[in-house]
Amino acid sequence: MDKMTEEQYRAISNMLRKRSLWMLHYCTGCGAMELPPTMTSRYDMERFGIVPYVTPRQADILLVTGYVNVKTLKRIITVYEQMLDPKYVIGFGSCAINGGIYYDSYSVINRLDAYIPVDVYIAGCMPRPEAIITMFKHLMNLIDSGKADGYKRYKQNYEFYKNNQRKVLG
Amino acid sequence: MSVLDKIKGIEGVNVKVQRDNRIFVDVKEDKLISVLYVLKNIGFNQLSLLSAVDRINEEQFEVFYVLYSNREKVNCIVRTYIPRDNPKLVTAAIIYPPAHAYEREIAEMFGIKVEGNADAGKPFILENFKGDVPPLRKDFNSMKYVNAHFQPFRHHDEVELEAKDE
Ligand code: SF4
Numbered sequence: 001m002d003k004m005t006e007e008q009y010r011a012i013s014n015m016l017r018k019r020s021l022w023m024l025h026y027c028t029g030c031g032a033m034e035l036p037p038t039m040t041s042r043y044d045m046e047r048f049g050i051v052p053y054v055t056p057r058q059a060d061i062l063l064v065t066g067y068v069n070v071k072t073l074k075r076i077i078t079v080y081e082q083m084l085d086p087k088y089v090i091g092f093g094s095c096a097i098n099g100g101i102y103y104d105s106y107s108v109i110n111r112l113d114a115y116i117p118v119d120v121y122i123a124g125c126m127p128r129p130e131a132i133i134t135m136f137k138h139l140m141n142l143i144d145s146g147k148a149d150g151y152k153r154y155k156q157n158y159e160f161y162k163n164n165q166r167k168v169l170g
Numbered sequence: 171m172s173v174l175d176k177i178k179g180i181e182g183v184n185v186k187v188q189r190d191n192r193i194f195v196d197v198k199e200d201k202l203i204s205v206l207y208v209l210k211n212i213g214f215n216q217l218s219l220l221s222a223v224d225r226i227n228e229e230q231f232e233v234f235y236v237l238y239s240n241r242e243k244v245n246c247i248v249r250t251y252i253p254r255d256n257p258k259l260v261t262a263a264i265i266y267p268p269a270h271a272y273e274r275e276i277a278e279m280f281g282i283k284v285e286g287n288a289d290a291g292k293p294f295i296l297e298n299f300k301g302d303v304p305p306l307r308k309d310f311n312s313m314k315y316v317n318a319h320f321q322p323f324r325h326h327d328e329v330e331l332e333a334k335d336e
Contacts, residue, residue: 070298104313105316106299106301106310106315106316107296167319170300
């Protein structure tokens, strides 16, 4: 493939990717309560081609809701590393951003993107379904323009992430 | 004879009635097991909760047992106080088997030794906890622990910049 066609190929695949996002939701935080209305008929996120999925191998999006404690961080990393490229991570709620109300807890890590790369954050405690859908549209735009490159950053800065993970998980 | 009268008849207890269905019973630590035994015979057949509170100003732990009677529909909260330095407790798992897990929890979270419970003191809920003071004690400095172990976030760009400066 010469350079031009490769770009075209990428544009087309990005366009297709953004229309069928399969989501794995890792719902350990309380904000997960807002997902059922988003998934079901009231807000119906299947309109956008987003389907909740059951296994990491088949999912494109890892949605981490709310607080991540040391115990779940280990599982989240395992799940994240099982997912196939391209994969996108969403930090959901203020707890994933900076610890939220658990900022000084002995078991809750402060920032998710020190441990795995996060493409989109949603602020709020807890974010409303409208915010979730706005975020999905934002993520689609990012994918379309090729800016949702968290999985590439993870590979480029593998040592950085692994060091942070090691520091917490021992 | 009402259940309240029966509780008042137990030796060495200090009874306080907060509501009709909520009775507080204060006992000394050495009487605890016998009082629990009598309460179970009166009809308090369920242990709903066993936990502790760190009363750091009084230099003691408050350990409380929330009991429930299905027959009388009454909650009975048995409280006992143990010294903060060298806290020790005798297991209630013989009387109420669910106490086994609760005791493991307070052993881990407060550092209370539980005699007669072989599992108390073994790792239970906490994973990768590196502090030296049990986390639910009041003198555990949570913010300091967070700063020491969950580093303040630095973006990898910043890390690269710092590496270049050196
Ligand atoms: S951000 Fe709020 S709603 Fe979300 S997990 Fe944290 S405390 Fe719960």
